Amino acid sequence: MKKKFIIGIGGVTNGGKTTLTQRLIKMLPNCCVVHQDDFYKKPDQIEVGEDGFKQWDVITALDMEAMTNTIRGWIENPVKFARSHGVNLARTDDVSEPEEQTHILIVEGFLLYNYQPLLDVFDKCYYITIPYEECKRRRSTRQYTVPDPPGLFDGHVWPMYLKHRTMMEASHLTVDYLDGLKTKEEIYNQVYEDIQSNFLNRL
Ligand SMILES: Nc1ncnc2c1ncn2[C@@H]1O[C@H](COP(=O)(O)OP(=O)(O)O)[C@@H](O)[C@H]1O
Numbered sequence: 482m483k484k485k486f487i488i489g490i491g492g493v494t495n496g497g498k499t500t501l502t503q504r505l506i507k508m509l510p511n512c513c514v515v516h517q518d519d520f521y522k523k524p525d526q527i528e529v530g531e532d533g534f535k536q537w538d539v540i541t542a543l544d545m546e547a548m549t550n551t552i553r554g555w556i557e558n559p560v561k562f563a564r565s566h567g568v569n570l571a572r573t574d575d576v577s578e579p580e581e582q583t584h585i586l587i588v589e590g591f592l593l594y595n596y597q598p599l600l601d602v603f604d605k606c607y608y609i610t611i612p613y614e615e616c617k618r619r620r621s622t623r624q625y626t627v628p629d630p631p632g633l634f635d636g637h638v639w640p641m642y643l644k645h646r647t648m649m650e651a652s653h654l655t656v657d658y659l660d661g662l663k664t665k666e667e668i669y670n671q672v673y674e675d676i677q678s679n680f681l682n683r684l
Pocket residue numbers: 492493494495496497498499500501619661662663664665666668
């Protein structure tokens with residue numbers, strides 16, 4: 482029986498992906514995480530568009546090859562990956578050896594489902610959405626390593642979100658939508674129970 486599961490938590494910027502991911506990794510056994518934001522290229526490698534904005538919200542702004550290699554490293558040896566990332570593995574005195582246990586990888590990011598080589602690695606694809614107004618409000622309070630210049634949200638971030646979401650929906654990937662307007666607790670409970678029943682209780 483399969484014992485390695487990769488779960489995607491994608492969706493709009495400021496939808497609550499990181500918040501949900503942090504809660505899940507605390508509660509799920511043998512759970513590692515890969516954050517897409519960690520694979521951003523350096524600011525001087527980000528293209529400037531005709532609109533004058535640095536194009537942060539496109540797949541070429543990210544080193545997707547490096548991210549894919551990191552995920553492949555987990556697939557090859559989740560125990561080694563967990564140990565080298567400081568993730569505690571379940572105790573082995575009352576269960577099987579670490580190699581025999583179930584392992585979960587959460588991959589979190591805003592452009593997860595727009596990179597063809599990764600589409601077939603996911604056992605489950607979640608996608609958090611929030612409406613324009615709420616997204617703009619949350620984003621206005623957020624500090625990124627490179628702060629948003631005036632007009633970036635309406636001129637680049639939101640249009641790119643709509644474009645990539647449309648492309649994802651055309652790809653026939655099976656995606657479970659999560660309503661990011663629900664409370665953090667509600668979203669977490671929904672996903673935790675879903676993962677439990679789909680991947681953990683069946684073992
Ligand atoms: N369900 C929620 N309801 C209200 N605010 C939320 C919710 N989830 C996250 N937030 C807030 O929204 C902001 C962005 O959350 P974050 O998890 O960093 O989003 P993302 O990783 O999708 O960009 C943070 O200020 C966070 O506290």
